[in-house]
Amino acid sequence: MKLRDAELHAQGASQFTDDLLHPEGTLAVYPAVSSIARGIIEKIDTEPAFAHVGVIAVFTAADIPGVNQIGNFSADEVLLAEKEVVYLGQPIALVVAETGEIARQAAASVVVDYQSLPAVFDARTADKMGLHIAPRRLFSCGDVEAAWAGCDLIVEGSAVTGAQEHMYLETQNAIAYPLENNGLRVFSATQSPGGTQRSIARVLGLPMHAVEVDVVRLGGGFGGKEEQATAFAVMAALASHHLQRIVKISLRRDEDYRLTGKRHPYEADFKIGLDRSGKILAYRADFFQNAGAIADLSPPILERSLFHAGNSYFIPNMQVSAVSCRTNLPPNTAFRGFGGPQAMYVLESAIFKAADKMGVDASRIQEVNLLREGQHFYYGMQARRCMATACWREAQSRFALQQRQLEIDAFNAAHKLEKKGIAIMPICFGISFTSTFLNQADALLHVYGDGSVSVSCGAVEMGQGVKQKIGQVVSVVFGIDEQRVKVESTNTTRIANMSPTAASTGADLNGQAARLAALQIKQRLIDLAAARLGGVDASEITFEREQVCRQGQPTELSWNRLVSLAYLSRTALSAEVHYATPELFFDRTKEQGQPFAYHVYGCAAVEVTLDCLRGRYRIDSVKVVHDDGQPLDVMVDCGQIEGGIVQGLGWMTLEEVLFDDSGRLLTDNLTAYKIPDMHFAPDIDVHFLASATNPPGLMHSKAVGEPPLMYGIAAYFALCKAIRAFIPAWQPDFRAPMTPEKVLLALYQKQHPDA
Numbered sequence: 001m002k003l004r005d006a007e008l009h010a011q012g013a014s015q016f017t018d019d020l021l022h023p024e025g026t027l028a029v030y031p032a033v034s035s036i037a038r039g040i041i042e043k044i045d046t047e048p049a050f051a052h053v054g055v056i057a058v059f060t061a062a063d064i065p066g067v068n069q070i071g072n073f074s075a076d077e078v079l080l081a082e083k084e085v086v087y088l089g090q091p092i093a094l095v096v097a098e099t100g101e102i103a104r105q106a107a108a109s110v111v112v113d114y115q116s117l118p119a120v121f122d123a124r125t126a127d128k129m130g131l132h133i134a135p136r137r138l139f140s141c142g143d144v145e146a147a148w149a150g151c152d153l154i155v156e157g158s159a160v161t162g163a164q165e166h167m168y169l170e171t172q173n174a175i176a177y178p179l180e181n182n183g184l185r186v187f188s189a190t191q192s193p194g195g196t197q198r199s200i201a202r203v204l205g206l207p208m209h210a211v212e213v214d215v216v217r218l219g220g221g222f223g224g225k226e227e228q229a230t231a232f233a234v235m236a237a238l239a240s241h242h243l244q245r246i247v248k249i250s251l252r253r254d255e256d257y258r259l260t261g262k263r264h265p266y267e268a269d270f271k272i273g274l275d276r277s278g279k280i281l282a283y284r285a286d287f288f289q290n291a292g293a294i295a296d297l298s299p300p301i302l303e304r305s306l307f308h309a310g311n312s313y314f315i316p317n318m319q320v321s322a323v324s325c326r327t328n329l330p331p332n333t334a335f336r337g338f339g340g341p342q343a344m345y346v347l348e349s350a351i352f353k354a355a356d357k358m359g360v361d362a363s364r365i366q367e368v369n370l371l372r373e374g375q376h377f378y379y380g381m382q383a384r385r386c387m388a389t390a391c392w393r394e395a396q397s398r399f400a401l402q403q404r405q406l407e408i409d410a411f412n413a414a415h416k417l418e419k420k421g422i423a424i425m426p427i428c429f430g431i432s433f434t435s436t437f438l439n440q441a442d443a444l445l446h447v448y449g450d451g452s453v454s455v456s457c458g459a460v461e462m463g464q465g466v467k468q469k470i471g472q473v474v475s476v477v478f479g480i481d482e483q484r485v486k487v488e489s490t491n492t493t494r495i496a497n498m499s500p501t502a503a504s505t506g507a508d509l510n511g512q513a514a515r516l517a518a519l520q521i522k523q524r525l526i527d528l529a530a531a532r533l534g535g536v537d538a539s540e541i542t543f544e545r546e547q548v549c550r551q552g553q554p555t556e557l558s559w560n561r562l563v564s565l566a567y568l569s570r571t572a573l574s575a576e577v578h579y580a581t582p583e584l585f586f587d588r589t590k591e592q593g594q595p596f597a598y599h600v601y602g603c604a605a606v607e608v609t610l611d612c613l614r615g616r617y618r619i620d621s622v623k624v625v626h627d628d629g630q631p632l633d634v635m636v637d638c639g640q641i642e643g644g645i646v647q648g649l650g651w652m653t654l655e656e657v658l659f660d661d662s663g664r665l666l667t668d669n670l671t672a673y674k675i676p677d678m679h680f681a682p683d684i685d686v687h688f689l690a691s692a693t694n695p696p697g698l699m700h701s702k703a704v705g706e707p708p709l710m711y712g713i714a715a716y717f718a719l720c721k722a723i724r725a726f727i728p729a730w731q732p733d734f735r736a737p738m739t740p741e742k743v744l745l746a747l748y749q750k751q752h753p754d755a
C-alpha cells in the first residue's frame, strides 16, 4: 500500500509549519532567557535590545493581557518569568525583530539582575529537601511486608535511568497571523492543538473561539511537542496580538536542545523476593522522578510509571511508590513510553540481580512469572486476551532462542577479546490516556458532491502514519478508493476540545470517531439507495469498489451517482461524531480501577557483540514477536516498531544527557550527544503474533506507537552479559545508559567519573 505522504516527503514537497508561506514583513520573536538555574529577578533591563537595528518591540510579563500561565496539568508554569527564575533557559522577555537573527542577538543583550539562589539538579537531593511536584503515590496488592518471610531469596538494589533528547527532525516552531476583531490563526508544530489554543486564549485574555490553531504535520514529536510546543506558539501569538503583524518563531537545533525538557531521569530502590523455582513472591520499588523545575506532564508520567512497574509479570505481593521531585532543570516532559520504560527497567534490573544470585539466566525468572489470562494487575484491572505467554513462546520457537544461547556460549568460549550477549525483554503496555477524561475524540466528515471525502479529526500526524490509518478506515466504510479520502489538517475550529495526539491513542480514538461519522453518513446513503432501487431491504445493500451493491451484486448506482442523488434529495452529507472509550475508570483514592482499554504485549530478544579491547559494541539483532491485533497497515506498524526499538536502544546505550554543575546543558549538539544512526541500527526482525484479535481496538487493531520502545531495554542486559563473559566477577550498577565509555571502564574495572 502506498503511504500518503511518502511521495511528498521524497520530493521535499510536504509542508511543515516552517514551510508555510509568509509575506515579506513577517516578524520574528525570540525569548531572552535566564542565564542561571535559580534566583530572584531584581531587575530586567530591556533597553539594550533596542540598540539593535530592526528590533520592533520587547515584551515582558507586564505585557500579558490575560493570565501569565501556560500550565495545562498544573497551573505552575508562567510564560515569562517575573519574580524568580527556576531553570537555566527559562524565558523572561520576548524580543520581536525584523529577522530571527536580530531577535536572537537583541535577546542576548537584555540585562537581567538576579539574586542567585542555590539550585538542585538531582531527584534524591530534591526529595530529601522536600521539593516535590506532588506527594508520593503508592500502588499495591497483597502484603509485601508479610511476603518477605516466605521468600527463599531476597535481593535489594538501586537503579538509574538517564534523560533522553527527543531529536525530532523539526525543531519547535510556530507562526501567528492576526485576524479581525482580535482573533488569531496560529500554525504550530504541536501534538496538542487544543491545549495550545487554550493557553493562547488564557494568556491573551481571549475566548477560545477567537483563537484558531492549525497543524498540518510534524517532523516528529515523540512526546516533546505534547506540552512543550505550547510556549513557543503563545510567544508568537502574544507578539502578533500586540503588533497586529504576522510573527514567527523557529528554534535552531542547539536552542531547541537547551530550552526544552527531556525524558525524565529516574532513580529507584528495589527489593525483590523469590521462591526456589524463581517465582517472584514480592516486589517493592520506590521511584524518584526528576521532574525539572515545573510540573509539565510529570504527574501523569509518574502515574504511568506506577502502572508499568510490574511490566508483563504477575507478582502477588507488590508495593510500588513514586514521587515527582522538583529540581532546577528545564521541565522534563513526555517521551515515548511516558514513564513506563523507566519503571520497567527497574524491575528488569531486579530480575537480573536475582537471577545472578540464583545462578540462572534472567530469562528463567522472566518466563515463570509471565502474566496469565484472567489474572489481575496490581491496580485492579483484569488481564484479558493476555498475550504475554503466547508472545514469549512464539519468540522462543521462531527464533530458537535456547539454541542461540548455546551458540553464543560457544562463541564466547572460543573468542578471547570478543564476547556476545543476548537478553530477552517481554513487554506489556496499557493503551488509553491514564487521565480518563482525555480518552475522547471527535471527527467531522464531509462527502462532497463529486464523491470525494474530507475528514477532520483531532489526530496530529507526526510520522506515525495516523492519517494513513484514518483515511483507510473511512475508505473501507464507504467502499471507495483511498485517494478519494483526504484527511485534513488538525484544526481547532473544525474540532473542539481535542486531546493531544499521545498515549499511542491517536488512531484508536480519532479513528473510531471517523469510523462512526462515516457509518452515520453511510446509513443515510443506504436508506436512500434502498428506496431508489425500488424499496429493497436496506440490509441487503453494501458499498464495494465505488459501487452500490445489492446482495453482493453491483446495481446501477455508483458511489458518485448515489452521492449526487443524496445532494439533490437534500440528504445531509456531513457528520460530526464524538467517541469516548467505554468502560474506563480509575479511583485515585484506592489506586484501583480499569484505566486501559486493553494492553499490548510482545517479546524481543536483543543480541550484542562486544569488542573487549576497545569497549566498542554492536547491537547485532533485535528479534520481535509483537502483538499488534489485526494491523490496519503492516508497513506503518513495522516502521513504528523499528523506530521505537532504535529509540529505545539509543536511550539504553548511546544517549547521555549531561549538565554541568550550574545546570547548563553540556550535550547540546550531535557531537556530544550521540543518537543511533544507520550504522548503529541492528537487523530488526518483526513478527506479528498470528490471529490476534482485539475487540476494544479500532477494527481489531492495536495501538503501536510507544510499546516497542521498551524492547530496547534488553540491550542494557545483553551488554551486561557480554561484559560478564569477559569478567565473570563483574557486577552491573544498573545505571543506564551503558555508553561505550562506561563499557570500557567496566571492562577494566574502573569507576565512571559520574558514578
Ligand code: MTE
Pocket: 219, 220, 221, 222, 223, 335, 336, 337, 462, 463, 464, 466, 501, 502, 503, 504, 505, 506, 507, 640, 643, 703, 704, 705, 706
Ligand atoms: N512515530 C514517528 N514517526 N514520530 C513521532 O513523533 N511519536 C510516538 C509514536 N510514534 C512518534 C512516532 C509517540 S510518543 C506516540 S504517543 C505515538 O506515536 C502517537 O501517535 P499515535 O497515537 O497515533 O500512535
Ligand code: HPA
Pocket: 226, 297, 300, 304, 334, 338, 432, 433, 434, 435, 438, 502, 503, 504
Ligand atoms: N500518555 C500520554 N500523554 C498523556 C497521558 C498518557 O497516559 N496522560 C495525559 N497525557
Ligand code: MOS
Pocket: 191, 221, 222, 223, 224, 226, 334, 335, 336, 337, 338, 501, 502, 503, 504, 706
Ligand atoms: Mo507520546 S510520549 O504519549 O506523545
